[in-house]
Amino acid sequence: MLKGLKAELSRCLAAQIRSVFNVEHTPVVSIPPRRALGDLAFPAALHLARELRKKPRDIATELLDGLHFPAPVKSVRIEGAGYLNVFLDRSAVAARLLGEPLYDPSTSAMDEAVAAQGPNGASTPAKVIVEHTNINPNKAAHIGHLRNAVLGDVLVRSLRRLGHQVETQNYIDDTGVQVADVVVGFIDVRGWSLADVETAEEPFDYLCWDVYSQVGQWFEEDKERQALRRQTLHALESGEGERAAMGRLVARRIVDRHLRTMARIGVGYDVLTRESDILGLDFFTVAFEKLKSAGAIRLEADGKNEGCWVMPLQGSEEFAGLEDPDKVIVRSDGTVTYVGKDIAYQLWKFGLLGRDFGYRPWPGGAPRQEDAPVAGTDPGEDAVLWQTTTDDPVREHPAFGAGDRVINVIDARQSYLQRIVRAGLEALGHTDAAAHSVHFAYEFVSLSTGTARQLGFLTDADDQSKSLDMSGRKGIGVKADDLLDQLEARSAEQIRERYSDLAPDVLAARARAVAIGALRFFMVKATTTRKIAFDLDEALAFEGETGPYLQYSLVRERNIRHKLDAAGMASEVDLEALAQLDSELWADDLWDLVLQAAQIQQTVERGSSSLELSLIARAALDLAAKFHHAYHRHRILDEENADLRSVRLAGFQIFRKGLIDLTELLGVPVLEQM
RNA sequence: GCGCCCGUAGCUCAGCUGGAUAGAGCGACGGCCUCCGGAGCCGUAGGUCAGGGGUUCGAAUCCCUUCGGGCGCACCA
Numbered sequence: 001m002l003k004g005l006k007a008e009l010s011r012c013l014a015a016q017i018r019s020v021f022n023v024e025h026t027p028v029v030s031i032p033p034r035r036a037l038g039d040l041a042f043p044a045a046l047h048l049a050r051e052l053r054k055k056p057r058d059i060a061t062e063l064l065d066g067l068h069f070p071a072p073v074k075s076v077r078i079e080g081a082g083y084l085n086v087f088l089d090r091s092a093v094a095a096r097l098l099g100e101p102l103y104d105p106s107t108s109a110m111d112e113a114v115a116a117q118g119p120n121g122a123s124t125p126a127k128v129i130v131e132h133t134n135i136n137p138n139k140a141a142h143i144g145h146l147r148n149a150v151l152g153d154v155l156v157r158s159l160r161r162l163g164h165q166v167e168t169q170n171y172i173d174d175t176g177v178q179v180a181d182v183v184v185g186f187i188d189v190r191g192w193s194l195a196d197v198e199t200a201e202e203p204f205d206y207l208c209w210d211v212y213s214q215v216g217q218w219f220e221e222d223k224e225r226q227a228l229r230r231q232t233l234h235a236l237e238s239g240e241g242e243r244a245a246m247g248r249l250v251a252r253r254i255v256d257r258h259l260r261t262m263a264r265i266g267v268g269y270d271v272l273t274r275e276s277d278i279l280g281l282d283f284f285t286v287a288f289e290k291l292k293s294a295g296a297i298r299l300e301a302d303g304k305n306e307g308c309w310v311m312p313l314q315g316s317e318e319f320a321g322l323e324d325p326d327k328v329i330v331r332s333d334g335t336v337t338y339v340g341k342d343i344a345y346q347l348w349k350f351g352l353l354g355r356d357f358g359y360r361p362w363p364g365g366a367p368r369q370e371d372a373p374v375a376g377t378d379p380g381e382d383a384v385l386w387q388t389t390t391d392d393p394v395r396e397h398p399a400f401g402a403g404d405r406v407i408n409v410i411d412a413r414q415s416y417l418q419r420i421v422r423a424g425l426e427a428l429g430h431t432d433a434a435a436h437s438v439h440f441a442y443e444f445v446s447l448s449t450g451t452a453r454q455l456g457f458l459t460d461a462d463d464q465s466k467s468l469d470m471s472g473r474k475g476i477g478v479k480a481d482d483l484l485d486q487l488e489a490r491s492a493e494q495i496r497e498r499y500s501d502l503a504p505d506v507l508a509a510r511a512r513a514v515a516i517g518a519l520r521f522f523m524v525k526a527t528t529t530r531k532i533a534f535d536l537d538e539a540l541a542f543e544g545e546t547g548p549y550l551q552y553s554l555v556r557e558r559n560i561r562h563k564l565d566a567a568g569m570a571s572e573v574d575l576e577a578l579a580q581l582d583s584e585l586w587a588d589d590l591w592d593l594v595l596q597a598a599q600i601q602q603t604v605e606r607g608s609s610s611l612e613l614s615l616i617a618r619a620a621l622d623l624a625a626k627f628h629h630a631y632h633r634h635r636i637l638d639e640e641n642a643d644l645r646s647v648r649l650a651g652f653q654i655f656r657k658g659l660i661d662l663t664e665l666l667g668v669p670v671l672e673q674m
Numbered sequence: 675g676c677g678c679c680c681g682u683a684g685c686u687c688a689g690c691u692g693g694a695u696a697g698a699g700c701g702a703c704g705g706c707c708u709c710c711g712g713a714g715c716c717g718u719a720g721g722u723c724a725g726g727g728g729u730u731c732g733a734a735u736c737c738c739u740u741c742g743g744g745c746g747c748a749c750c751a
Contacts, residue, residue: 033694046693049731056693056731080694081732136751176751308749319677319747331749338751415678416746443679443745448686466743494713514713526687529679531744538686542713544699545687552713560710606690618688621698632706632715674713 002097002598004104006040009069009086013042016067021052021059031595035588038077038085039595045082056082072096074583090586094594094650095579102661103601105163129349129403130156131169133262133269134410136178137251139212140205141261142477143534144411144445144470150523150667151442151613152409153267157376157665158608158616167400170269171345174251175276178472180232182208183246185215188228194242197249205257206479208250213475237279237335248276256364259385261480263367265516266374266667271400272387277357278345280390284336286355287344288329296427297329307332313423327420339417343424350425350433351402358393359386359400373513373669374520405436407611412441412529440611442528446470447478448535455536467533478534487515490540491548495674513669517547520667524617545621547668550659553624555674556631557656563637564649573650585647590634593626593651597658604665620662627655 006029013027027044045060052059060082069076072089079085132152135145152168159166173179186192190211192200200207219225235243255272262268278284288309291297297309305328314325329340347353366385372378386397410418418439425434452458452468457476470477492511495502502510522539526532542548561571586594600619607615634648663670 028691030693037694041694043693046732083694173751178751305749310749328749333749335749337749342751411745412679413745414751417751441678491713498711498713530687531680533686535686538700541700544713546699546713548713549699552711556710556714563710610690612690614688615690618698621688625698628714629716631710635710637710673711 002595003601005072005093009040009073010042012069013044013063013067013084016063017044017048020062020065021048023048023051031599032079032083032085035591037079037083039088039090039591040086041079042084042086043082045084049082058082060084088583090583090591090594091581091647091650092579093598094586094647094654095575097594097598097654098573098578098650098657099575102657103161103163103604126404127165127167127402128159129167129169129401129406130159130409131171131349131407132156132409133170133258133267134173135258136173136176136472137254137258138178138182139209139254139472140203141258141480142470142472143480143483144477146265146480146483146519147442147445147523147532148409148411149262149267150265150520151440151528154520154524154613154616154666155407155409155440155608155611157667158604158613161604161661161665162608167403168268168270169349169400170272172251172255172272172274174247174255174274175233175236175279177229177233178212179247179251180229180236181215181219182212182250183232183236183243184225184228185211185218186246186250187243188225189215189218194246194249197246197253203257203481204253205261208254209472209475209479212472216473216475236276239276239280259362260367261484263369264481264484265520266369266372266377266669268366268377269385270398271359272362272385273345273357274388275341277388277390278341281355281357283344283348283353283355284341286353287340287347288336290347290428291329291343291424294428296424300326305332311420311424311427313420319419319423339420339424342417342421346406346421346425346433346437347428347430348401349403349406350430350436352425352428352430352433356401357388358390359397360389360392360394361385362387371509371512373509373516373671374667375664375670377667405438406433407438407440409440409442411444413444415439415441438611440528443531444469445532445534447476448533448538451478451534451536452476467531478536483536483539484515484519486536487518487540488512491515491518491542494542499673510671510674513671514542514548514551514674517551517663517668518542519547521547521550521617521620524613524666525621527614528612547666548674550620550624550663550668551671551674553627553631554656554659554663554670555672557627557652558672560636560649560652567637569645571649573646573653578646578650581643581647585643586651587630587634589626590630590648590651593623593630594654596623596626597654600658600661616662616665620659620666620668623655623659623662627652627659 010027010029014025017023017025025044025048027042030041032038032041045056048059049056060078064076064078072092073086074089075087077085130152133149135141156166156168186197232243235241236247297311300306300308300310305326308328309330310326310328312326313319327339328337330336362385366383369377422434422437446467446469448467449458457468488511491514492507495507495510564571603615603619607613636645636648639645660670
């Protein structure tokens with residue numbers, strides 16, 4: 001909302017700098033730390049000090065002489081070291097903010113470089129592909145997977161809000177070792193038939209969680225047994241026989257569970273891409289030919305990689321200092337490594353492979369979210385969730401892949417592999433695609449020592465100084481659904497304390513909304529470069545910097561409007577009348593609330609372009625905190641001065657508009673009551 | 675060994691491209707419901723921003739270095 005005004009004033013000041021000093025400078029705009037110093041600040045004089053060899057304050061003085069800013073600027077003053085600070089007509093600005101949309105597309109920082117290279121020219125928005133979740137379909141989702149899914153989902157929401165065309169993909173590695181191990185677990189360890197697995201009771205993902213850690217131990221007991229893993233892996237890749245059928249069954253049932261878990265928190269996808277289809281449609285064969293003819297890979301005749309096709313990396317500075325300057329793409333036994341498959345997949349994502357998947361709707365459709373508390377996530381009854389397929393593709397389907405930019409949400413431990421995939425694109429001459437391949441790297445989630453001990457993963461004898469890494473193989477971790485269940489139970493308990501006579505379904509729906517808000521906010525709040533030591537007590541807290549804190553602020557705001565309506569008073573301000581009110585009516589702390597809300601577009605732009613989504617969470621927190629503060633200091637219902645009531649109501653309306661937007665991006669449900 | 679990330683209050687962390695008196699939350703202590711719901715608000719205590727150098731009018735922020743911690747550097751994904 002504020003962005004247009006800032007740009008306008010910035011241009012104005014740039015013209016003044018040009019006429020006074022004859023230099024080109026694009027002034028930045030900030031907000032002073034205290035309202036007494038002004039509403040906007042231009043540190044231009046400080047930035048020009050070196051170039052002009054003058055004291056900042058002297059530069060500011062020269063600039064101020066003859067400087068004219070248009071309305072709604074009321075005055076300009078020099079403050080501090082040489083800031084040019086602007087004071088605004090608060091009522092006029094507030095009226096303008098309420099009348100305008102929160103996002104101004106004309107000032108949106110659309111990625112023009114990418115848009116211009118799009119197949120349809122710069123007029124269409126660039127297509128961004130975001131891949132996230134990507135859980136191995138062999139066990140229940142745990143809290144580490146939740147971090148991935150929530151970050152990916154918030155990124156998707158933010159990009160869409162800024163006007164980008166986004167396609168959300170969830171990659172299903174249904175032919176990997178992890179699925180193979182569970183197949184071995186069912187067939188060789190437990191002696192189950194296909195029918196046994198088909199009819200196994202829910203929760204199937206919980207069952208597999210145990211089978212997977214069981215088979216891990218079983219392999220440990222006798223290393224010879226690992227031959228079964230290799231045998232199963234080959235079966236999965238060829239797609240033939242009972243083991244392959246078992247693998248398909250396990251993957252289908254597990255993916256179904258994962259989709260339900262994610263639907264619970266309002267996370268959905270456009271298309272599920274399956275590794276088995278990448279193999280079945282010979283994507284790698286195509287990529288392999290391209291790599292060979294581009295000279296990007298070579299067959300090793302001797303040495304430790306004898307018989308392998310390798311991609312040399314030593315030419316690139318990025319990989320300088322590596323012990324082994326070559327990366328194996330095709331193993332000596334002829335099978336393809338993960339990186340090889342991923343290069344083929346990445347080529348498809350950019351539309352550079354020259355081959356496409358077949359598609360069909362996911363059986364049963366996209367899982368619905370119960371009560372749909374997360375805004376904008378209910379896919380609707382007729383919504384189709386697409387999956388890739390080799391056998392039975394349908395003719396009519398949306399166009400998938402062929403993005404202008406690709407963002408892969410994968411934890412930071414895989415940075416090296418992501419860089420090799422990018423190097424592969426470069427080696428094929430696709431410099432643009434390589435430049436637009438983004439690895440959204442976040443640090444992984446471990447368990448705090450307290451929580452690890454609480455759950456019995458650590459004993460008092462263990463090293464208590466560091467957190468415990470989760471491990472599916474060892475069965476160490478907190479299942480996503482367990483955490484959600486606990487959150488729901490905890491919030492139901494708290495709601496019951498406040499409202500003892502709620503109908504069970506109303507109580508359950510509210511408890512779900514609070515639980516989702518707490519969980520999603522928790523996952524986005526942390527900086528992505530910081531490892532989360534997951535602590536159950538902290539995650540279950542509903543006070544302080546939490547999702548429920550945001551939700552509660554909106555409940556309070558709603559209550560004011562309800563009371564105003566009940567008292568026969570206006571619960572919305574008249575914008576024209578508001579614009580005429582005296583700026584002095586706005587207390588500084590109330591005005592802070594407005595300024596914070598007015599910066600949302602820039603926060604979301606900065607958050608999504610830097611992939612630091614915690615900025616969005618922090619902005620929401622800051623906004624809610626300012627509201628709670630103003631709520632206590634500036635009452636509306638018992639205020640006798642009608643102008644003061646208007647100004648306060650306007651401030652709260654701007655707050656609501658802003659925080660509702662941020663909660664939608666974060667996927668934190670908004671409640672009427674809690 | 676090489677590369678990336680981290681080191682800020684008792685604990686968990688914010689501090690954006692260097693800029694106006696280092697901020698939150700939790701925990702501790704003390705206040706505030708005859709109410710616009712206390713999942714909230716206000717206050718007190720608590721910090722040589724790991725150490726050392728450098729660049730600058732100005733450094734928690736940029737550069738170098740030392741010391742701690744984490745992750746990665748497979749014919750596993």
